[in-house]
């Protein structure tokens with residue numbers, strides 16, 4: 342199991358943190374936890390994937406053009422950069438999504454690597470069967486990525502201590518976690534993941 346596992350960090354970008362264009366309450370609270378997951382996965386020589394929302398300035402995803410969101414994560418801007426304290430290793434595989442001006446692309450599985458390879462293909466190429474998923478936001482991109490991963494036949498563990506949600510409606514994050522576990526995702530904290538993967 343161990344060698345078939347990878348870490349997938351969803352959208353830990355400045356615009357989703359306090360002060361950003363679409364701040365997730367306590368969004369930056371995931372950073373220290375994710376850094377501990379990163380260290381651990383590196384120590385086990387397991388691969389690390391990080392997705393980023395990477396929108397054009399004009400997209401139907403944004404309120405001004407018919408969508409529901411304030412502008413955020415416009416590609417190449419400061420708001421689209423990963424949080425400065427997120428310790429991504431040099432060899433992390435970056436997945437960009439939301440580049441099409443007519444799509445939301447909540448799921449990282451709608452994104453591609455820097456070489457244009459879809460996430461599902463990139464995972465399959467290196468034999469990954471289980472992914473550990475944390476980041477932002479629980480009720481949008483984390484949820485859709487986890488559900489897509491399960492549809493692709495991957496085993497999924499949600500890193501429950503390293504996710505935060507938007508909660509446009511109170512309870513959205515809790516409902517999202519219920520939907521993910523109902524679909525087959527496991528839920529773990531950092532101590533549990535370290536114990537499971539160090540075996």
Ligand code: VGL
Pocket residue numbers: 352394410447477478479480481482483
């Ligand atoms: C996200 C809303 C809009 C996310 C992205 O990363 O969860 N949420 N775009």
Ligand code: ZN
Pocket residue numbers: 394396402410413414439445
């Ligand atoms: Zn977005």
